Structure formats: C-alpha cells, structure tokens
Amino acid sequence: MIVMEQFDNPVAHYLQILPGTSSTTIDLDNLSDLLNQTDFNCLRPPNKFLEDTPHIVELPPKAIDWQREPSSVPSEKDLLLEHDAVDYVIFREKEGKVLEVRGGPKDALVVYATQSTHSSLLYQEAFLITFRTFISALELVNKLIKRYLYMSLANDSQSESIARHTFSVIVRIIDEVTQYELDFDLITSVTSFVYRLIHDGNFTYSRILRTRLLDRLKDSFGINTVLGTNLCKPKKPHDLFDFKSAEIACQLTFIDSQLYHRIESAELLWWSQEQNEKKSKNLVNFTEQFNNLSFWVRTLIITQSTQKERERHMMKFVKIMKHLREMCNFNSYLAILSAIMSTPLARLDWSKNIKDALKEHTAVMDTAQSYKNYRALLQTAKPPCVPYIGIILQDLTFVHAGNPDTIPTDRCHGAKNMINFLKRWNQFAILDSIRKLKKWNYDIKKNDIVVQYFNGFKDRVDEERTWQLSHQIKPSNRKSKMQS
Template sequence: MQDSDIKEQQNTTTNEIIQTTDYQKHPRKILLQDPNIDRSKWFSQIMEKHPGLRDLHERLYPIERAGCFAQIFSFGSTDVKENITEDIVIQLVMQHLKCLGLHKTQEALEEESRVQYQEHYFKNSRLKTLLRVAIMQIEKIFDIVLEPKSHKDSDTVQELIEHLINLGYEDEEEENLKEDVPIWDEPPDSDQNILYMEDTDSLQDEIKAASLNKLVEALTAQKGGGIKIETFLLTYQSFTTPKILFQKLVQRYHVPKVGESTEEEYQNKRKAIQLKVVNVLMKWLENFFSHFNKSLIHDLREFIDKILAQDNLNLANRLRSILEKKEKGFDAKKTIFEPPNLPEPIIPKNIFSPKLSIFDVNEEEIARQLTLIEFQVYTKISPTELLNQAWNKAKYKHRAPNVLAFIQRFNDVSLWVATCVVRRDKPKSRANIINKFIKIAEHCRKLNNFNGLTAILAGLNSSPIFRLKKSWEIVKQSHYDTYQSLQTEMSSTQSYKAYRESLKQANPPCIPYLGIYLTDLTFIEDGSPDYLGNLINYSKRTQISKVILNIQQYQQKSYDLQYVHQIAQLLIKLKKYDETELYSRSLEVEPRVSANKPQIK
C-alpha cells in the first residue's frame, strides 16, 4: 500500500470518527442535514405513532395556513388602512390577564412594557371577544386549501385573488368591476339563470339549478316558486352567507312597479311578496337564530323599525317579538314541562360505594344511561355541521364539533366493549362479559338506540374479540341467537336495507345510527357538483336537506328516563385500550394456534 493510500485511509477513518462524535453530540442536526437520508415519510410516521400530536397539528393547521396566506398574499404596509398600535395590543393582553385572575403576570407585563394599564369595567376579555369576531369574519377566506410553506407561484396567487373576489374581500377597484345584479334587475327566466328538473311527477316545476337571485325570487314567489323554505334555510350556507341572504330578502321586499299592471294589481303583488319575505324572516329567526350575529341582528332591527313598521305594524311587532324572545334565550320548542311518570331506575345495592363497577349494574339500566348520554350529544348536532362534509375535512372540522363528539363517543364505546372482554384472563369470564354486552345491546334496541347498539356490535365484531374462539364457544346459545339477530338487523347488506326498514317503523324517541347518514351525505357531496356552470346546483341541496331533516326529526322527542349520576359517570369516563393494545392483549389471552399442532375440537 502506498503512502498516499495509507494517508487517505487515515483521513477517512478520522472523518468517520469526527462524524460519529458529531452525531452523538448533535444527532438531530446531522439527520436533518444528511442528503442521503429519506425523510419523506417521517411526518406521516410521527403522526401515526403519536395521535395526540396529530390532533394538535390539526388544531394548529389554520394558524399555519394563515401564516402562509399572509406570506403569499401580502399587502404592502401602505395598503393597510386600519391598524392598532403596540400599546393597544398590550392593553388588550393585560385586560385579558386580569379577567383570568393573573394579576401578578399583568403587573409584570405593565412594568416590562412600561405601558400603564387603563382600568376597564368589562366583565369578559375584550381580546377574546375581538379574536372570536375576527375568526368568524375571516373563516371563509381560508376555505381555500393552503398548505404550510407553499410556494409563491402565480397560480396560487391568482387562485387566492379569485377566491377573495367571490367572497367580497377584493380591493375597491375590483369591487367597482364586480357586477352584483340587484334582485329586481335579474333578467327573465332563461337557461342562463334557471334550470328545471325534467320528468318529475310534481305538479309544480322543481328547480334544478339557478342563480342566487332566482332562488330568492322562487323562495318568496307570489304563488309559490317550487322551493321549500325549510330546505333552503337548511342548506343556503353551502352557497352564500347569512348577510348576503338578508340583503337579497330586503331587496326583494322593495317591490317596484313594472309593466302595465293596474295599481290594484301592483298592490296585491307587492303585499303578497312582502308577506312571503317576512314569513321567511320569521322562520329563519325561529329555527336558525344561531345564523344571526350582532351585525345581522342590528340590520334586522333597522329593517323592522324603519321599513316594515311603516308598511305593516302588526307584522313588525310579530317579527320584533320573535327576535326579542330569541335574544333572551327563550325557545318554545325547548320549554321544559313536568315529566310523566318515569320508569324507576334499577339501582345496584352498592350504588354509593367508591368501588362501584359497571358490572354491578343491571344491563337494562346500563342501556338506559348509555342512551341518555348519547341522546344529549345527538340533539346538539346542527344542520350547518352537516354541510360540505365538515366533519371529514381538516380545514372545516371546527364547524362540526358535535358531529365529531358523537363519532368519538361511538368509537369510545366500541373500544370500551372490546377492552372489557380482553381484560379477563379466562375464557369463561370473557364469555360472561360478551353475554352481558349482548343483553345491553338488546336493551339498546328496545330503546331504539340504534347508534349505541351498533357501537356495541362494532366492539364485539372487532378483530381482537372476534378471534377469541374459546370465549365465543361458551357464550350462551340464547344470547348468541340474539347477537345474530341484531347483526342481521344492522347488516350493511343492500345499503343497510333491514336497518332502514326498522328505523321507519320505530316510534320516537330514537337515536339513529349516524354513520349511515354521514355516508349518505358523503355520497351526495362527492357525486354531484356544487354548481352547474355558473348556477347553484339546487337539486343537490334538496337531496342534502332530506338527509338533514331525517337527522333532525329524531332530535325532537327526548327519552323519559331518569339520569343516575353514579352509573352515568362510569359510562362517561370509559376506561379503554387503543387498538394496538387490544390486539396485543387478545393474543396474550388466546395465542394463535400453530398450524403444525393439531387443534383440539
């Protein structure tokens, strides 16, 4: 070996030692800088391994997208028309700290910033209120998908500009160019602004697609325009906003005198349309008050006092009365009446024992308490949570908190059922637990709690439980027959045909299996476009509204059952394994049978 080779080898060895030492000192730095390491799957692997981290990332995702939006669509400092000073921001933060009772922190900030705190007499945090309002106002800006750290390319910028124009956030110059046609200036019916369904059995033409003006026109037509108010109000937020809808209704209220109609004909037409507009406003207020923010309530009150009261004082008083009741929190539909004779709860003898277990409780009572817990979440689901697959899209999930809570509850119950089974060491004990859950499922069925029933069946049918042959072999035959019967009723065969028939025959109260409705909504959303050309695809919204109405109809009638706090608490705080732990435990209590060994029959 030549001297040069020896020297090169020594240098290589020395470099390897240095790299090894550097890696030991700074492993993360070396890994991030090494171009030979494939890091493409790191993110997905970390997210899969740490569900909590994945959940945190989803919650912070809007902030990442906001930063990206600001970077791509940044205005120059001269374009900012309104700004607040640093002192004002510090004042807001200090007031927020005071509201939280963090007086020492507030004083420290005051000393550090040298900004003297100005005492306010607000009970709530002004910072929190301002942020909440800001989020509501800018939420639709971020409907466009922006990945963190996306590149500033012309296509992305153009997409953002077009999106902002559609939402009405464009510059003044673009605002002047935009032609928002007032409702009474909308051209006559043509293929350019309205399409009707073909080959329908309906006596009235059904709208397939239309411009917003034509939809509002049909909604408030003098002799009925083929649009149901309920259907429209359930779905309009998928294609416009409450503010724009209100503006269109106000435009529609001001009926101009056109054509050669006589004064009598004009007055009849005007009164009929105005009555329809007010009727829509009443139903909107009565059933969807959550759509009205402070600004919209202010606009509505001005319309009542300055316009409607001049034309029809009686209608103005009726609309004002509904508004005032809603603002005070009164809801006729939710008025509490004295409950009828409720069935006596089945209380275990050790109900007050700190060692109370769910296995001390009668199966029927467990089913009752499960049902009350689930119904409480189910009734909170609002129509807007069911639009645009909000529960299934990261950027919209904040719009569907109750749907997500209901889905999480279903998953928790399923995991809990499986956990209760695999925790037992002996096959007989596991079989007894399976027997108990079959009886609970049967009682859920009697209570028309199809969601709870399906969650229990999902737990029993999960791989870690289904594979426990030794346990299933000693399940009571009568219970196994019940299990098979429930399985058949909730089978997914022919799009859950058997279950859908059972649901039709069920008398409320009832908790349907929400998963089927979500599947139906997904099928409609994915199978039809939101727009046909430039027209709103209203036939799609009609289909969506039918599903939402099916969900809503079972929210009205509550269960006449007594809530038992001690039992309910056990069912709220469910102790459960995750799926990996479940399968590991399943293999532990009943190992796989080796193919080389004869199986005992």
C-alpha cells in the same frame, strides 16, 4: 394501567367502525315522486338569462349597517328586487307540465324561496335546509334584508306580501343558525336590521327578530352537562353488574338523545363537503361518544382475567344491546356491537351460547346492498329513535361527490353558474329523515349514579393495548409455531 385512546379525527374513526363501503341507495321516502333520477333530462331552460336585465348585484359577505343603507330605489335593476324570479329558474318538465325546481342562478333561487305565489312550501324547506352548500348564512341574510327593505317601501299588496314572506324566511334562518355562523359580521348585520325596523316603526318585527337572535346567542351547550355529575366519589367503586341491563341501556339512550338533538343539518352537510370539525362541533361530540363507548366496552371485556369473566361481561353487553334495540337507540347499539365484533375480541374463542346470542345482531352490520339490513331495521323503528349517523354521512358524501354543484351549460342553453338543485333535493331527502326523527324525544331522567359509573367512558385502553391483551389471551398461530 388504563390509557385513554385519543382520536385525531373522531368522525372519520366513527365512519370506519362499520366495515366496508358500497353503493348508496338513498331513501327518498315521500319525496320519491318529486325526484327524478334521470340527471338533467326533461329540463325546461329559463325564459330569461342573467345577461338580460335585471342584473345580479353581489353583496359583500361581511357585515352591513342597514341603518345607513339608502332607502331609495337603485338606478340599476336588481334580480333581488323583482317580484317574480320564475323566468330565471330551471324546472323539470313532463308532458308540457312544469314540475319542481331543478336549478337557476343563486339570486333567482333566493327570490323564488320568498315569493308569495308559485314557490312551494316543499321547495322553501329544501332551500332552507341546503342553502349553505352554495351560499353562506351571512350572504343570504344580507340579500334577504335588502329584498325586505325594498318590498316594505312599496305600497302595493303584492310587495307587502313578499316582504312578509321574506321576513319569515329571515326569522327561520336566525332560528336555525349554528354557533359557528354566529360571528361578529352576522350579529352586526342582524342587529343593525333590528334598529332599522325600530326606526321604521315596525316594533313587532324588531321584537321578534331580536328575541330570536338573543335565544341563539344564549344557546350554549357543554358536553359535561350530559356526561358529568355532582355526586361524590363512592367509597366502593361500582361495577357493571351493580346495574340492571335495562337501566344501563336507558342511560346510554339519555346521553345519545341529548347529543343527537344538538346536531344541526348544516353540520352534516359541511362534513360531507369539507370534513371540518370546527364547523361540526355537535356532530363531533356525538361521534366521540360512539367511539368512546365502543372502546370502553372492548376494555371491560378484554381486561377480564378469566374466560368465565370475559364471557360474563360479553353476555351482559348482549343483554344491554337487546334493550337498546327495543328502545330504537341504534347509535349505542351499534357502538357495543362494533366493540364485540372488533378483531381483537372476535378472534378469541367464545362459547356456543355467546355465538348463538350474537347471530341476530351481527347480521345488522352486514354491508351488503349498502347496509340493507340496518336500513330495514331503521325504517320499521317507531320513534323516538337515535339513528347511526354514519350511514347518513356516507349517503350525503355519495350525493356530494357524485353530483356537480352546477348544471352543465349544454343542458341550459349555455347559461353558466346555474345551481344544480337536483343535488339539493337529494341532500334534503336524506336530511329529512333526521328532521322527522327529531320530532320525538325520550322521556328518560338522568340517573347520576349510573352516569357517574360511566365516568365519561374514559376508562379504556387504546388500540395497541387491546391487541396486546388479545394476543396474551390467544397467541397467534405464527407466534406459537416460532416459539415451538
């Protein structure tokens, strides 16, 4: 009888598939020149502090009816309404030259991301990818709407330019907002802002924002659209050898790529901080697919009744792995490899042909120097590509655990609550590799017959049964001695 394995925490199980942990080497790629790994050295403290004017006026993290918000200029100065926040931002400085942003108060970082001058495109990109680590999407959108409305009322060209930049940032956030963030409060705030734009006669902006919001609301996804088919059950069940190894690899890659492209950067950041499955639904779907495939492969091999059939299935999966590696689908490649290298299978006796065929693949899972072999393989891969997300999650967790969220007060003249943006640069550098790989996708058509054979990888035995079968095939020495 086939018993389905249930994972209480699929992402945690996914991370345990590859054994061992070690210190992480972050691949900063083209950002290496920007980042300086000397922590808080060479910081130029802000020229002004929040104790000076203007003050931060915190907006509540809830829906705001922007149609009712007053258009008049507030009596008290507010940092969000300043043209320039550069005096409140902490920069890295070298030989008197001001380099990249290293931190600052929350509102100063928001303002700096919308300025028409000073702010670099790279900083804005890093801000948009990592802002959720220190401010929610709802709070940020409310702050940006407030800034836009104030700047749009001014008659000078600089304010108008800032308003345009601010609106473009709002649109970008709505474009990339996750389903988890699309709650009543956020929808209400954005919708009321759309009506405010209409009331003010800005029909172009209102149409753009409304369209983007509706697109995100309509963006529903069910995993059954990838793993399910409409085919009738075949009269004679298929088996693994009814399909070419290349076609199986293609369909595994089709499934992986569909799930991989759904993962948002925010989900990876949230997982590294909170391990919250509700916030990371697409990530959970992706990791469950890896886990299910791995146990399915184990099951197909270990449930065979003879050594000959077990080796026949093993060699078939080695061939499938070869095709997956050629296609740069490292997710399914490592899922199958982890199944083959799992202890219940690895402890069994295998022929020299099997052992020789596995040698080049098992080296990929070597944990030495933070999976140096796998990282080298990924770096030389030509897109399209599906990476093993587990290494990325480990890197993000390492950065989160090893870096404070705020800069120590003794490094910025006693200023408190200064967001440590070096931490965000490191997070952005890791996530940038994901963003780059998503620029390409595979041109693979779904083969319903093969996908139907997969059956969602439900036909698998659990961990306990796998061990029982392993010991039936090869009893342990201890048990053999006790019986004798």
